[in-house]
Amino acid sequence: MSREPDAGLPGDTPLTGTLTEPLLSELIDFRRDLHMHPELGNQEFRTTAAIKARLEAAGLAPRILVTGTGLMCDIGTWDRERPMLALRADIDALPIPDTKTDVPYRSTVPDRAHACGHDIHTTTVLGAGLVLADLHSKGLLRHAVRLIFQPAEEVLPGGAPDAIESGVLDGVGRIIAVHCDPRVDAGRIGLRPGAITSACDRLEVTLDGPGGHSARPHLTTDLVTAAAKVATEVPALLSRRVDTRAGLAVTWGRIEAGHACNVIPQHAELSGTVRCLDLAAWHEAPDLVHAAIDEIANLHKAKSQINYIRGVPPVVNDPAVTDLLRDAMAARRGPHTVEDTEQSLGGEDFSWYLEHVPGAMARLGVRRPGDTARRDLHCGDFDADERAIKVGVELFTAAALIDSNQR
Secondary structure (H helix, E strand, C coil), rough: CCCCCCCCCCCCCCCCCCHHHHHHHHHHHHHCCCCCCCCCCCCCCHHHHHHHHHHHHCCCCCCEEECCCCCCEEEECCCCCCCCCEEEEEEECCCCCCCCCCCCCCCCCCCCCCCCHHHHHHHHHHHHHHHHHHHHHHHCCCCEEEEEEEECCCCCCHHHHHHHCCCCCCHHHHHHHHEEEEEEEEECEEEECEEEEEEEEEEEEEEEEEECCCHHHHHCCCCCHHHHHHHHHHHHHCCCCHHHHCCCEEEEEEEEEECCCCCEEEEEEEEEEEEEECHHHHHHHHHHHHHHHHHHHHHCEEEEEEEEEECCCCCCCCCHHHHHHHHHHHHCCCHHHHEECCCCCCCCCHHHHHHCCCEEEEEEECCCCCCCCCCCCCCCCCCCHHHHHHHHHHHHHHHHHHHHHHH
């Protein structure tokens, strides 16, 4: 499966910590192998083994997390007087089919695909680790750097809390990551200080009533109407109880009730997501959502049960660490390759790390320049311009070198 890497992108600069062509070719093959063998959250045994083997081949000593998948690996020896910089990747895939038909590396596992770019994230952190290990062996990396390969990002509330419990942040003072963005050209990154993603929680609601004949709704609880009112009026009610700038939004993905047209059912179910742009509002969201659902359900004499499943808070980029990524990209490819990006309504469990240490996430451009097709994450035909691997690796290595010299 070896191949020649694509021609370089504009802005390629021969600085310390750049990729050699043989290593870039190897990394592209590594990414393709991951893409062909996607594994779901907390099941990433093959992926973990592949990462571990390559790091060990470079003379490093990776440690598998206590959860059984995922690993961390230090490059250099941690000086307890100076916290480390950590590079984080997520390694799991999604439970959807790979619908690409024009590439030789499409998924070989039915209903499984790397449709969010985690194979790219993993490969960039691995590649950065290999480059930094070489620099360390030459005395060119002054301070230790930690690699974190985290499982189960796609499983609420994410694998980050378990990774943190495993000790991945012990000795870490800053953390950085990238996320693929199919709206940004390869060779560029998007940055935003402050919140760059949103909070995302899951909501499950059941409504119950005595049921009855559809000819006599006045004698029972009209449960279908009650469910419809919850679906439409709860989001409207919340929009009047929270500052609209907080962006608190309930969106339903499923509603089920009844089996026959002339029978008022006894049971209805709704499920959806709660998304929020603001961290403070996210902390208030469960109580606000519970109260709104109960209020509407009681109005229609339906008994409600609510299962509010905490997901992830927003990723809030630290301004100083955001500047580190900006400086690193400017050093590699020039300041024109950094663009401002908007806050996404998507969720990312990288946010849990930022509850403990300052950090920042960059959007890594993976769109082939000139491609006008509309592509998105979490779609079966998602793919990335593989030249983004080199950009990601050299962004991480430059950030590590700048951080090592600054602090």
